[in-house]
Amino acid sequence: MLIVWGEKIRRDRRGFCANYCGLCKEPVAFEVTDLYKVSHLYYISLGSGELTATELKCTACGNEMTLQPMPDIPVQPGRDDLESMLADVPPDVQKEWQEQREKDRVARENPEQLSKEDRLDQVAQSFANMENKVASAIAEGVKVDGAMMLGFGAWVLLLLFFIFLGEHLVKLGVISSLMQSTGLDGFGLGMVTMLVSGVAILIWATATYKSRYFKKNVYPQLATSLAPLRPTHDELESVRTMLKSNGLQMGKVNLDKLEAAILERQGR
Secondary structure, three states: OOOOEEEEEEEEEEEEEEEEEOOOOEEEEEEEEEEEEEEEEOOEEEEEEEEEEEEEEEOOOOOEEEEOOOOOOOOEOOOOOHHHHHHOOOHHHHHHHHHHHHHHHHHHHOHHHOOHHHHHHHHHHHHHOOHHHHHHHHHOOOOOOHHHHHHHHHHHHHHHHHHHHHHHHHHOOOOHHHHHHHOOOHHHHHHHHHHHHHHHHHHHHHHOHHHHHHHHHHHHHHHHHHHHHOOOHHHHHHHHHHHHHOOOHHHHOOHHHHHHHHHHHOOO
16 A cells, blocks of 8 residues: 655645735735644644744735744734734834845935946845845746747647548658658557657756746746836846855846846836
């Protein structure tokens, strides 16, 4: 008898809290989710598990961050009462947010007033604010997206093509040379074609998943955050090199695509 057991991560949504979003550049409501490591038997949880981390997800832009377990976060059941959430934030934290908001305002409205170090810090913060979200998505592996659905649709069309027209192609001699060279009949050649094309589509979808994810989920948000600052190529390259040297996912950003997205946000 095969016994399936082990550990898994259980996500328990706790509610909503106020936090400063580095992409929105202001305090907003965040969804709070606790992550528990639990033992399972046939994927049925055994016990309450151990709290290992807390995820915060911005309800405005979708930015995510993973923190150490924070069981003392005051949360609200709904996301609409931001004022009530802000009232639960300690005064010293609110002061930090006000200072950060002022820095972000200067970076947005008067970026030329920032020192070289402050500019690099602002650029680095925009990259770093997305690291948890991107790293988690990449760690979860390939997910079905629009491109994969199109690839699967093309494969189905090819299958239908062989089912309904394959016999006619054989009669017309269109694929006779292939049949002779491979020693396969029409059915066998069709099956081999379907297998090879299916594997090719799977390899393509897997190999290009990360670039598609960055195009859809990273460049638009990152460009929106960076556009007011008008970063130079050297500034972007400096930050990317630093992140890459530390093995972070945001160090794999394609600067040509990012700069194109920034120019689009700036209306140029």
